[in-house]
Amino acid sequence: MIEANARSAYATFDIPLESILENINEGICVIDRSRRVIYWNRQAEKLYGIKKDQILGRDIVQFFPNALALEVLKTGKPIEYVEHRPREGNVVVISSIPIKKDGELLGVVSIDQDITEIRKLSYELQKARNRIQYLEYVEEEIKKLHRDFNFENIVYKSKTMYDLILLAMKVAESDASVLIQGESGTGKDLFARAIHQGSQRKDKPFVVVDCSSIPESLLESELFGYEPGAFTGAQKKGKPGKFELAEGGTVFLDEIGEMPLEMQSKLLRVLENREFYRVGGVKPVKVNIRIISATNRDLAEMVKQGKFREDLFYRLDVVSLKIPPLRERPEDIPVLIDYYLKKYSVENKKVIDRIEPAAVEMLLNYPWPGNVRELKNVVERLVILAEDGSILAEHLPQSIKKYFENTTRITDKDRFMKLEQVVAEAEKKAITHALKMTGNNKAKAAEMLGIPRSTLYYKIKTLKIECPTD
Structure with missing residues (x-):
């Protein structure tokens, strides 16, 4: 049927x-x-x-x-x-x-x-898996670095920073006052926190006082606190100051150079006697604290000008740490870029596969007047603007591009070139290296560079690149 x-x-x-x-x-x-x-x-x-x-x-x-x-x-x-x-x-x-x-x-x-499409899908799936694994790995590495604010958190490669960190680690074990000097954005706060974490006070409070952001009229009450009814608008129960809140721990006086002279004399008494009076108070308050201060100003010069007390300067400057600007330690720039690329890749759930040679050239040769803080912000911007895992020179902020476009520059004129020259030189180096690595196999070289083969042939011709023989 x-x-x-x-x-x-x-x-x-x-x-x-x-x-x-x-x-x-x-x-x-x-x-x-x-x-x-x-x-x-x-x-x-x-x-x-x-x-x-x-x-x-x-x-x-x-x-x-x-x-x-x-x-x-x-x-x-x-x-x-x-x-x-x-x-x-x-x-x-x-x-x-x-x-x-x-x-x-x-x-x-x-x-x-x-099975071309099946293979492509399989490749894309594997690529996605690899990216997920990479992000998970980098995220774990970032977490390790951020478990504590310690000296391992400071990213560097230069001998200068190595020596500075060794000194800071020795100082951390003592109770001596520390003065951290350096331009804005060099990481003075990071050193201060690392010193606190490396000290016997690490389980006690770390209290930050930004001397530049607190109005002069409020600075004394912020530092020392006040008694009930000490002034109009005061809380009925009074308020403890930063020094009391830091009992047993560390007070970090950031931008100490901005502190008014009158307040400097009161701070000196705290350092000498380990006690102070609340605003409106009559009884001294005993404190057990360590002072770490930081400034981007030349305090020694301010002492000469009568803008900073000499006796307070020597009290604060028992041990001095001078953090060099980024332009004086260029070997730290690549490792900082790598660190922040990984950090912001994780935060933005992106994988950066490629950085255009011209962008690399500019990042490495820019003087970074804003130091690590500026570099950090620029790298975050690059990760956010990156498309298909690629960072291009056009993603750089205008301030950096203008620096290289300035044809009237006199200083460092041999080191820096016009933007189009930088791009051409960087591309020429990258293509020559790729050809050498692949034994002049242009298909493989184009794949390595992430560009079409036709573009590679065009670049070889226009940049007058001779294929390496070795």
Whole structure:
């Protein structure tokens, strides 16, 4: 009954076999025992770019000298699921099956399945997995660095910073007052926190006082607190000051150079007697604190000008740490860029695969007047603006681009070039290096550089690049 129904269905489904073969997604090639191609379907034409009238009746060796069908024709045994790349960008899986009748080999049929899209999807999936793994790895590394504010948090490579950190680590073990000097953005606060974390006071409070942001009229009450009703607008219960809140710990006086002279004398008494009076108070308040101060000003010069008390200066400057500006330690720039690229890649859920050579050149040669703080902000901007994992020179802020565009620059004129020269030189170096690494294989060099091969040929010509021989 079932067989009868099947025969009936087949009878009503009267479609020629050739029509079916012409409309399937696999390429079909049939050769006879003389190696002549006797069938070549539409998908085979598409896969290999060879029309029927070009190949039918011809020896397959003329088109495919190493065709699998030739091996099957010799052995009479099938060969299945062999990967083949007929053209650049195409991936095909081939199965060649012998055609036999009564044990006699009549020919071979080859079935070629295009898996290019499947392979691309597989590649993209693996790429996505790799990116996730990379982000997870970097996130864990960043977490490790941020578990504590310690000296390991300070990113550097230069000998100058190494020596400075060794000194700071020794100082941390004592209770001596420390004066940290350096331009804005050099990381004075990071050193202050690291010293606190390296001291015996690390489990006690670390209280920051920004002397430049507190109005002079409020500075005394902020530092020392006040008694109930000490002045109009005061809280009824009074308020403890920063020094009381830091009991047993560290007070970090940031921008100490901005402190008014009158307040300086009161701070000196605290350092000498370890006690102070609240605003409106009559009883001294004893404190056990360590003072770390920081400034971007030349306090010694301010002492000469009468703008800073000499006795307070020497009290604060028991140990002095002078953080050099970033322009004086250029070897730290690459490691700082790498660190912040990873940090902001994680925060913005992005993976940066490539930085344009011109952008690298400018980042490494820019003098960074805002020091680490400026570099940090620029790298965050670059990560945010990056597209498809690439950072380009055009993503840099205008201030940096203008620096290199300034044709009237006199100082450092031999070191810095116009923007277009920087771009050309950086591209030339990158292309020459890629060609050398790939043994002058331009296809591989273009892939390494992430540019089309046609662009590579154009650059080689316009930049007059000689292919390296080594």
